[in-house]
Amino acid sequence: MDSNQTIPTTTGPLSTTDTAMLEVLVPGYGFMSRLLMSYLNFDVSAYLQLLVGLAVFGASARYTLFIIWAHFNELFVSRAEIRLDDEAFHYLMFWISRQPHMKDTNRFVAGIKTNSYWSDNDTEDEDLTRDEDDENVSFNSEKEESFESYWAKVTTRDKYKKMQFTPSEGCHYFWYKSRPLMLERVNRDGGTWYVMNNERIYLSCLGRNPAILKTLLAEAQQAYVERDKNRTVIYRGSRINAGQSFNWYRCMARLPRPLSTVILDQEQKHDFLDDIKEYLHPRTRRWYTNRGIPYRRGYLLHGPPGTGKTSLCFAAAGLLGLKLYVLDLNSTALNEESLSSLFSELPRRCIVLLEDVDSAGITKTRAPPSTSTSTSDTPANDATPKEGSTEAESPAAKEEDKKGGITLSALLNVIDGVAASEGRILIMTTNHVDKLDPALLRPGRVDMKIVFGYTSEADIKELFTSIYATMDNDLARNGAPTIHTNGSNGSVKLPKTIVGHTAKPNGEIPRKPLQINGKMEKGKEDPQSLVCLRSNISELASKFAAAIPSGEFTAAEIQGYLLNYKETPEIAIQGAVEWVQTARDKKRAKEGEVEGVEEEAKAEKGKNDKA
Numbered sequence: 180m181d182s183n184q185t186i187p188t189t190t191g192p193l194s195t196t197d198t199a200m201l202e203v204l205v206p207g208y209g210f211m212s213r214l215l216m217s218y219l220n221f222d223v224s225a226y227l228q229l230l231v232g233l234a235v236f237g238a239s240a241r242y243t244l245f246i247i248w249a250h251f252n253e254l255f256v257s258r259a260e261i262r263l264d265d266e267a268f269h270y271l272m273f274w275i276s277r278q279p280h281m282k283d284t285n286r287f288v289a290g291i292k293t294n295s296y297w298s299d300n301d302t303e304d305e306d307l308t309r310d311e312d313d314e315n316v317s318f319n320s321e322k323e324e325s326f327e328s329y330w331a332k333v334t335t336r337d338k339y340k341k342m343q344f345t346p347s348e349g350c351h352y353f354w355y356k357s358r359p360l361m362l363e364r365v366n367r368d369g370g371t372w373y374v375m376n377n378e379r380i381y382l383s384c385l386g387r388n389p390a391i392l393k394t395l396l397a398e399a400q401q402a403y404v405e406r407d408k409n410r411t412v413i414y415r416g417s418r419i420n421a422g423q424s425f426n427w428y429r430c431m432a433r434l435p436r437p438l439s440t441v442i443l444d445q446e447q448k449h450d451f452l453d454d455i456k457e458y459l460h461p462r463t464r465r466w467y468t469n470r471g472i473p474y475r476r477g478y479l480l481h482g483p484p485g486t487g488k489t490s491l492c493f494a495a496a497g498l499l500g501l502k503l504y505v506l507d508l509n510s511t512a513l514n515e516e517s518l519s520s521l522f523s524e525l526p527r528r529c530i531v532l533l534e535d536v537d538s539a540g541i542t543k544t545r546a547p548p549s550t551s552t553s554t555s556d557t558p559a560n561d562a563t564p565k566e567g568s569t570e571a572e573s574p575a576a577k578e579e580d581k582k583g584g585i586t587l588s589a590l591l592n593v594i595d596g597v598a599a600s601e602g603r604i605l606i607m608t609t610n611h612v613d614k615l616d617p618a619l620l621r622p623g624r625v626d627m628k629i630v631f632g633y634t635s636e637a638d639i640k641e642l643f644t645s646i647y648a649t650m651d652n653d654l655a656r657n658g659a660p661t662i663h664t665n666g667s668n669g670s671v672k673l674p675k676t677i678v679g680h681t682a683k684p685n686g687e688i689p690r691k692p693l694q695i696n697g698k699m700e701k702g703k704e705d706p707q708s709l710v711c712l713r714s715n716i717s718e719l720a721s722k723f724a725a726a727i728p729s730g731e732f733t734a735a736e737i738q739g740y741l742l743n744y745k746e747t748p749e750i751a752i753q754g755a756v757e758w759v760q761t762a763r764d765k766k767r768a769k770e771g772e773v774e775g776v777e778e779e780a781k782a783e784k785g786k787n788d789k790a
């Protein structure tokens with residue numbers, strides 16, 4: 180038989196043209212049919228109509244099922260969508276990672292973090308819990324163990340970070356309050372941060388009433404918020420995955436710092452807090468709104484480094500239960516757009532801390548258009564611009580803008596421009612208030628200034644007392660909680676006699692080593708050798724203050740010295756005079772170095788000018 184002849188079949192013969200067309204529609208058809216024919220003697224073309232019919236039926240059945248399923252979902256299923264760039268996503272992921280039933284899922288994402296995105300830090304949370312654990316549980320319960328074995332246990336445990344398991348992409352079914360729920364995690368394709376932003380979680384339940392989903396989400400939120408308990412949560416404005424976009428990144432949650440531990444003139448401290456409280460009062464908000472005054476409050480804390488500016492800010496946030504948003508204006512990647520987007524994302528009530536506002540482009544004065552004297556080195560008040568001149572930028576400033584970083588006009592815009600956020604408390608700190616542009620300091624932008632200075636005699640006494648006073652939850656050297664013999668707040672416990680700390684012939688006082696190698700045995704400290712009288716500590720504080728000149732050292736410097744003698748205040752007192760001398764010598768040497776560098780720079784400049 181002629182091989183080119185068409186084969187008669189039950190469904191009719193296929194011509195060469197038909198086969199060619201089929202080849203176009205179903206690539207590989209010709210090859211497959213020849214293969215089947217030659218090996219199995221099976222003619223596909225004979226069943227073609229049947230196969231096409233089945234394919235059409237399959238497709239339409241699938242489509243119909245899809246439509247029915249879509250309608251069923253619409254009519255009988257409630258669904259919540261949670262997006263990655265929303266805080267609810269973190270609530271849910273946090274909750275999920277702590278659900279025992281989620282451990283049963285066979286498709287999951289394993290990791291140290293519950294999500295790969297920017298605004299959460301679970302490891303920090305875990306670290307904090309572990310720190311508390313380490314102090315209170317491990318050591319307390321095993322008072323007899325040596326430091327080495329305790330420390331070995333802690334470090335070994337630290338090596339193993341807790342794994343978190345969250346459901347991977349796809350659908351997962353689970354029971355919640357006796358109701359079957361479905362969780363679907365969808366991650367759209369991409370690689371850049373903003374495509375990752377498309378990640379979604381869908382929570383579904385049967386029925387038109389979504390109450391169960393809302394209950395679950397509320398529970399997740401509560402669990403998430405609960406973990407901060409009474410901690411002060413600190414956010415930092417930073418770039419997302421090294422991209423251009425900035426966002427607030429939750430960097431840590433710390434136990435609040437008691438305000439009493441910040442040494443500052445009592446009146447100033449209370450004025451500051453009273454002012455914030457007054458500002459936060461609902462009647463104040465109404466008062467501002469009624470009068471059309473923007474509801475904002477700004478504070479400037481200024482003084483030398485290490486005088487307590489940041490500490491006061493942190494203590495205030497803890498006391499008022501406010502979140503602290505810290506932003507470094509020195510970042511060259513930060514521009515006006517990202518700054519305003521950061522400010523627009525602030526919650527209604529919070530403290531924004533801008534540290535060292537004297538740095539970077541902020542001190543570059545915006546000269547009025549007519550003047551061109553402003554240079555990048557000129558301090559703000561040397562070429563003081565008048566209010567309103569802030570928007571006009573000198574060529575130097577424009578050049579600075581190109582380099583990146585934030586400019587004064589950008590900062591002023593976010594602080595109190597038309598689109599500036601309301602309700603937040605803005606605290607700026609600086610070491611050089613004289614370098615700041617008066618435009619930044621005008622009322623409305625800065626409503627209260629607090630000066631931090633070197634410690635006075637009273638400050639030194641207070642610092643000494645706060646360091647050596649026994650706190651309620653301090654651990655004694657043997658690992659047991661300290662006993663307050665007078666039971667009152669702020670009771671103090673001091674060693675009566677300091678054994679083994681006699682001065683060397685050269686006057687050097689040996690530092691008592693921190694007991695990290697020795698065995699911390701129960702009962703090593705004789706309770707009889709401890710004096711628990713407030714009068715005693717105040718007497719020691721007075722002695723210490725007498726040895727330290729007033730108005731010469733910062734609280735940080737004195738604290739640094741006292742930390743060498745955490746358990747031995749009397750040794751600290753004995754060594755104070757010598758420490759003062761050494762510290763003075765060091766300062767002088769440093770000043771000499773700085774002067775030398777400045778002179779060199781001047782001479783170099785002079786040479787260049789001449790040239």
Ligand SMILES: Nc1ncnc2c1ncn2[C@@H]1O[C@H](COP(=O)(O)OP(=O)(O)OP(=O)(O)O)[C@@H](O)[C@H]1O
Pocket residue numbers: 440441442443482483484485486487488489490491608609610631733734735736738
């Ligand atoms: N007034 C103070 N009261 C209590 N502690 C203080 C005080 N000043 C400094 N310290 C201690 O010194 C350290 C540094 O303090 P802090 O960061 O608050 O200083 P700062 O003024 O913000 O410094 P900088 O200007 O360098 O940012 C902290 O450990 C803090 O406990």
